[in-house]
Amino acid sequence: MTSSNVGIVIVSHSKDVARGAAEMVRQMVGPEVPLAHCGGDPGGGLGTSVESIMAAIAEAWSEKGVAVLVDLGGAETNSEMAIEMLPADRRDRVVICNAPIVEGAVMAATESSAGSSLAAVRSTAEELYAGSIVP
Amino acid sequence: MSESSAARSVLMKHPVGLHARPSVKLTRLAKSFRCRIEVAQHASGPWIDAKSIVKVMALKAPRDSTLHFRAEGEGAAEAVNALSALVARDFDEDHADAATS
Numbered sequence: 001m002t003s004s005n006v007g008i009v010i011v012s013h014s015k016d017v018a019r020g021a022a023e024m025v026r027q028m029v030g031p032e033v034p035l036a037h038c039g040g041d042p043g044g045g046l047g048t049s050v051e052s053i054m055a056a057i058a059e060a061w062s063e064k065g066v067a068v069l070v071d072l073g074g075a076e077t078n079s080e081m082a083i084e085m086l087p088a089d090r091r092d093r094v095v096i097c098n099a100p101i102v103e104g105a106v107m108a109a110t111e112s113s114a115g116s117s118l119a120a121v122r123s124t125a126e127e128l129y130a131g132s133i134v135p
Numbered sequence: 136m137s138e139s140s141a142a143r144s145v146l147m148k149h150p151v152g153l154h155a156r157p158s159v160k161l162t163r164l165a166k167s168f169r170c171r172i173e174v175a176q177h178a179s180g181p182w183i184d185a186k187s188i189v190k191v192m193a194l195k196a197p198r199d200s201t202l203h204f205r206a207e208g209e210g211a212a213e214a215v216n217a218l219s220a221l222v223a224r225d226f227d228e229d230h231a232d233a234a235t236s
Contacts, residue, residue, distance in 0.1 A: 028159050110159050110188040114166035127189045 006112040006121045007034035007060030009068045010105050011053055011075045015040030021069070021102045029109040036060035039075075048075045053082035057094060065093035065118035067125065069105045093118060099125040141212040142205040144178065145219040149226060153196040157226040162188040164221055170208030172218070178203050185218065 008025060012018040018039030025035055036059035041047030057066050068083075070076045076096060083094045095118060097104050104125040111124035149157060165172045165185040173182040176196050183190040185204065196202060202222055206214040221227070 028156050029163075106155070106159070107188050110162055113163055114186075124187070124189060127187075 004064065005033050005062060005115060006064045006108075006118050007036070007057075007062040007066040008105055008109050008112060008121075009053070009056045009060050009066055010035075010037040010039075010101060011048055011056070011068060011079050012037075012039035012071045012101060013046040013048055013075060014071075015044075017071065017101070021105050024102060025105050025109045028106055029113050033109045033112045034060040034062050034066075035109065048078045050078050050082045050085065053079050054085060057082060057086065057090075061090070063093075065095070067108045067112070067118060067121045068094060068096045069099060069101045069108065069125070070096060071101045095122050097122050097125040099128050103128055139209075139211045140205070140207040141215045142203070143215040143219045144201050144203040145222045146201050147196060147198065147222050149222075149228070150198055152198045152200065153191070153194055153202070155192060156228065158188060158192045158194075160226050161218065161221060162186060162191050164218060165214070168206070168210050168214040168217075170206045170211045170214055172204065172206045172214050174218075175203045175205075176200055 010018050010021045018037040022035055022037040036056035038052040038056040039048060041049065060066050068079050070079050079096050083091060086094065097108060107128060108121045108125040111121045147153065172185040174185040175182045176194065183194065185191060204215040204218050
């Protein structure tokens, strides 16, 4: 899918959480934002993998860049690794947002759907921590 | 470009109030206009940026509250009319749907 909107990638340790968060984004924001999710290890347990994060980034790719929402520790470090392994011309257009995974994904996607820049999408997601929604 | 300003208020009858999904719809509609748009629960303010999803959700406006809109700049009148109409239409949600959200 090619889109002029910033892509959103959801990375959770749990496949169900990742899928559920993506479903919320789809239902609440709509189809005009490139969206991909990944989570869980191949054996069905909890975990994240660099390979599947890279695939999700490729799936949600937009020339405007991709914002990644993560849950706990390993999701973040593996996402960082996945970004480092991207081609040089894409690496600088992928950011990890410091935001709660579900709320952050909805906020980021809402911002993206208006055609905002990657920086604006990230700052909207991260504004949550500064606001009253997440104390 | 001619500068203009407009204001309008509307009673929100949505059974759940300005919860997540209506907030997203309101913000997205606001973002489709170029003018500055603000929303408040009281005519005296505080006024918040209607294009900020985080701030609109933080309003937590309940059912039967009045939403005040004001806009300044290109398309101001169209913007407040469109936003008021969205609220008056219950955000295009049917109530059975809203009750579960």
